[in-house]
Amino acid sequence: MLLGCIGDDFTGSSDLGNTLAIGGMRVVQYCGLPATDADPAVEAGIVALKSRTVAPAEAVGQSLAAADWLLAQGCRQIFFKICSTFDSRRDGNIGPVIDALMARLGASLSVVCPAFPDNGRSVYQGHLFVGDRLLSESSMRHHPLTPMSDSDIRRWLGHQSRQAVGHVAMPDVRGGADAIRAALKREATAGRPVVVVDAIANADLVEIGSAASDLLLLTGGSGLALGLPGNFGIGPATQSSNWWTGSSGPAVVLSGSCSAMTRLQVSVFANSHPAFEVVPADILSGKLVPDTVVNWFAGQTPGVAPLIYSSAEPRVVEAVQAEYGIERTALAIEAFFAALASQLAASGIERIVVAGGETSGAVVEGLGIASLEIGPQIAPGVPAVRASGRPLWLALKSGNFGDESFFEKALTTLAGGCID
Ligand SMILES: Nc1ncnc2c1ncn2[C@@H]1O[C@H](COP(=O)(O)OP(=O)(O)O)[C@@H](O)[C@H]1O
Numbered sequence: 001m002l003l004g005c006i007g008d009d010f011t012g013s014s015d016l017g018n019t020l021a022i023g024g025m026r027v028v029q030y031c032g033l034p035a036t037d038a039d040p041a042v043e044a045g046i047v048a049l050k051s052r053t054v055a056p057a058e059a060v061g062q063s064l065a066a067a068d069w070l071l072a073q074g075c076r077q078i079f080f081k082i083c084s085t086f087d088s089r090r091d092g093n094i095g096p097v098i099d100a101l102m103a104r105l106g107a108s109l110s111v112v113c114p115a116f117p118d119n120g121r122s123v124y125q126g127h128l129f130v131g132d133r134l135l136s137e138s139s140m141r142h143h144p145l146t147p148m149s150d151s152d153i154r155r156w157l158g159h160q161s162r163q164a165v166g167h168v169a170m171p172d173v174r175g176g177a178d179a180i181r182a183a184l185k186r187e188a189t190a191g192r193p194v195v196v197v198d199a200i201a202n203a204d205l206v207e208i209g210s211a212a213s214d215l216l217l218l219t220g221g222s223g224l225a226l227g228l229p230g231n232f233g234i235g236p237a238t239q240s241s242n243w244w245t246g247s248s249g250p251a252v253v254l255s256g257s258c259s260a261m262t263r264l265q266v267s268v269f270a271n272s273h274p275a276f277e278v279v280p281a282d283i284l285s286g287k288l289v290p291d292t293v294v295n296w297f298a299g300q301t302p303g304v305a306p307l308i309y310s311s312a313e314p315r316v317v318e319a320v321q322a323e324y325g326i327e328r329t330a331l332a333i334e335a336f337f338a339a340l341a342s343q344l345a346a347s348g349i350e351r352i353v354v355a356g357g358e359t360s361g362a363v364v365e366g367l368g369i370a371s372l373e374i375g376p377q378i379a380p381g382v383p384a385v386r387a388s389g390r391p392l393w394l395a396l397k398s399g400n401f402g403d404e405s406f407f408e409k410a411l412t413t414l415a416g417g418c419i420d
């Protein structure tokens with residue numbers, strides 16, 4: 001293994017897997033800490049954790065265990081995959097995990113860059129933009145678990161990290177890899193070892209990746225990985241598209257994401273497919289159990305993929321959270337989707353499209369999948385994946401990724417078809 005990756009959620013991990021696979025690396029996404037060693041053919045191993053919103057001490061413990069396993073596989077560099085919208089609470093996990101990983105690796109300098117230009121995320125003057133809006137003015141300010149109220153990544157990370165946060169701005173980035181390397185050194189010498197780096201285009205990220213070739217730890221969105229395969233002398237994938245074999249077996253779409261794009265995708269898909277809305281209050285009050293939805297599913301027309309969703313608008317989310325608490329609500333819905341997925345898989349489902357990072361983590365854990373092979377890209381940041389050794393094909397979609405017809409495209413790709 002050359003590159004060891006730790007993903008703080010499951011959709012983010014497959015997003016990173018997509019970038020590294022397109023870059024030509026042999027990638028496997030492990031679902032949680034593997035119990036055995038990796039296949040020696042794996043060049044990039046991604047340990048997907050569900051650590052984005054757990055308590056910081058727990059996130060640190062899980063991330064260190066993942067790092068130890070990756071180092072034992074021989075990897076030379078660790079990549080900590082966080083969300084391109086820097087999803088974290090003010091007292092959240094990104095800073096503590098960076099601090100702990102740097103200490104474990106003996107790293108005196110580390111780069112942080114969530115930019116993902118292909119999905120409209122850019123970092124300029126240390127501020128994160130989603131399209132032409134500051135992060136704090138984007139729909140991410142309403143996220144159910146990590147509402148992002150500050151676009152200044154340096155300041156947000158400063159609340160979380162025990163170390164001083166530095167910055168490399170666009171003029172240095174546009175100076176190329178050597179200028180970036182010099183600017184990183186300047187920040188470290190000035191006592192700011194955790195360095196946020198600006199990036200607004202893929203070319204910036206390739207230069208940053210090149211400048212970071214000797215660093216032991218990088219933290220970022222999948223964009224920051226664009227230049228990494230080249231650092232290991234690996235070129236872009238040359239595979240023809242017919243290597244991927246999917247399944248046209250029974251399918252379902254599960255959506256627990258309340259992000260703006262997912263809500264649009266849900267409303268578009270529900271126009272032409274059977275849809276069941278899971279109302280969180282009904283789960284929490286015990287009125288709705290997975291069996292009810294499984295029975296509903298069994299009554300649907302074969303060959304048409306039903307949608308089961310809890311996705312709701314911010315005011316609806318806020319109301320249920322006010323009544324039952326944020327964490328209790330999230331845990332109840334996630335446990336519901338996990339149980340549902342497990343029962344549907346037992347009844348023969350072969351294709352599952354999941355929307356939402358936490359939801360995907362719960363579903364994959366519920367399915368008991370050990371690892372995922374990375375397949376073709378469905379949309380920027382979302383590959384088709386296949387459960388290793390099982391007839392189960394999935395798409396784990398980040399909340400705001402994909403266009404309005406994503407679910408249809410995902411089902412087609414999982415069936416082995418081309419979308420364009
Ligand atoms: N209707 C709802 N009300 C409150 N919380 C919800 C509702 N539907 C889903 N959730 C919770 O919101 C969170 C959404 O997070 P996630 O699945 O990561 O989506 P995203 O990828 O959009 O961030 C999950 O914990 C989910 O259980």
Ligand SMILES: O=C(O)[C@@H](O)C(=O)COP(=O)(O)O
Pocket residue numbers: 009011012013015016082083084085087116221222356357358381397398399400
């Ligand atoms: O970097 C990204 O935006 C994604 O890979 C990701 O992590 C998204 O997380 P969710 O929106 O919570 O799925």
